[in-house]
Amino acid sequence: MGGWDRFVETFFNAKVMAKYLPDILSGMVVTIELALLIVVTGLAAGLALALLRSLGIRPLNWLIIFIVDLFRSLPPLVIIVLMYFGLPYAGPSPSGFVSTWLSLALVLMAFSEEIFWAGITSIHHGQWEASRSTGLSYGQTLFNVILPQAFRLTIPPLTNRTIAITKGTALGTVVAVTEILGQASSAVSNSYNPSPLMMGAAAYIVLFFPVVVAARWIETKFAWKR
């Protein structure tokens, strides 16, 4: 058996791959669920914080800025570990899935709040004045005039950040979430063969590569002219 054959036999072993394919597929389902939950809740919470911040209530804004800074400073893995291994000492014992979801949603909330807020503040003051002078209320101006323009500005940084954070679902493996990497790792130790890991890697590429390419396209489409 030549070197190449041995390599293929080791890293792309057909028998092992066939055996563990269902595990990897179920891992993909968990990864997708986790990713969607993180994106939806994280972005919604980030937008909500940015809107709260636009009300301009001083002490509230300090609190928002502190929370945002906190979750931008801490490594996501530290937050996950703290939630999973630390919180039970205080009572609640979130599962690995919930710990990963909440941690990454909080991180995405922090980053997206910052981006949404920058978008809102970057809209020229004249837009507020023109809209208010025709009788639109604060809320109507925010939703009809300011946010549509702000969203356009925020889309490129937001997509990049969202992808980077969503990839962090792999961190769930540290707290026993049965997502792709978790499934692949246990399959490797059970079969004593690295093929499942290669399948896992392929699964991530299948899931995230199209998203990255789409993000590149969005970036050029929404690039601000001038």
Added chain:
Amino acid sequence: MIQTFFNPEIIVAAWPIVMSGLWNTILLSLIVVPLGLLGGLILALLASIRHPLVRWPLMAWVDFFRAFPPLVLLVLLFAGLPFAGLELGGFACVAIAFFLNTGSYYGEIFRAGIDSVPAGQVEAARSTGLSRMQAMRYVVLPQAVRNVLPDLLSNTLEVVKLTSLGSVVAVPELLYEARQAQSVTYNPTPIVMAAVIYFLILWPLVRLLSRLENRALAGRR
């Protein structure tokens, strides 16, 4: 509550081990950040050759690593390579994974920076007799770096945070040591200590970035 999460006795007991973890995190950052920057610079310089045969594979390379979770890359190197007879150890695996992963991110940033310098700058430099490399080195890169400084800093922040992945492959950095201390003491205080240390070290950088980013987005209006 304080006895559980900020237990003074455990803080004292865990102090040396957590500090040695912090030291390793700093050391690790000092290695992987320059490594990532180097990787990024190589990618960006290659990208400045605007030939389709260079450009497309390069873009695919960068997008591949943007799509690939760094932890998966790390585990692949750490748990996969030994099957090919290569045992690199956690530290080397982290270094290689970061070179590939963060290099791609730094590369995108450098490329955007180089693109942001008007073509007239190169023409002016070449007209005075500078070579292509000299024009790049003395005229384009300094402006490019200045233009994308916030993005470079922001990515560096992410890289430093990412060193916590080393804990998964037994590199004795801050998070790893904190978890060791936690499993010995049956108390979460060491992990809280690690979190507080990360926060204290990285908070000033986050503050600075938040200012720079606000300004950058406002300027794009």
Added chain:
Amino acid sequence: MVQKHIVEARGIHKHFGPLHVLKGVDLQVDERELVFVIGPSGSGKSTLLRCLNRLEEPSSGSVVVDGIDMLDPRTDINHARQRIGMVFQSFNLYPHMTALGNVTLALRKVAGKSRAEADALARKALERVGLADRADHTPGQLSGGQQQRVAIARSIALEPRVMLFDEPTSALDPELVGSVLEVMRSLRETGMTMIVVSHEMGFARNAADRVVFMDDGLIVEQGPPAAIFENPTHERTRAFIGQIQRH
């Protein structure tokens, strides 16, 4: 019988921190009157205008427009602002909407018109400013003069009782100024009450009923254009007019 003014501002003061920008300004404007406000930059002209629709909160004083006390906290300010159109130096069109979208927004959200009604009214307003054929263009596709005319349409579509113009032509290239002044002139012919802050002295001379000269936060002098331009009584007015005419 005391004449009823449509705009009645009394004793307006405005402070910006340590700056005292308006130092007790009284301004009364009759229905169908075109009042032109001139004065050196920093004299408080724009601030006065913005106090009339409360984009700027006066520090003290009273503002009554069309019988509505603008400074009364019980006044529905958004409803009141429908009756006071405003045109800005920098147009402030919404860049993410078409010309038609710019005009219909307040019609639908504030005046409560249906989409069909709002569209019809907006098209009529765009026709009045000569831009019926540009309804589907975005601001980025329009020239500065066209943008400002859309901004005027955005205001007049709400059928305001008063129109405020804050340096409407200052941001325009010289060759585009005429089209905007043309629209303002036709608006005047319909009997619209207008208060205009501008440096277009030619327009002031032949279209204004009254010229108000402001300096240092106060109204120094006012009267018919001929009187102000030919025979100013105050030294400061004379200096300002002289300076402008030298250019």
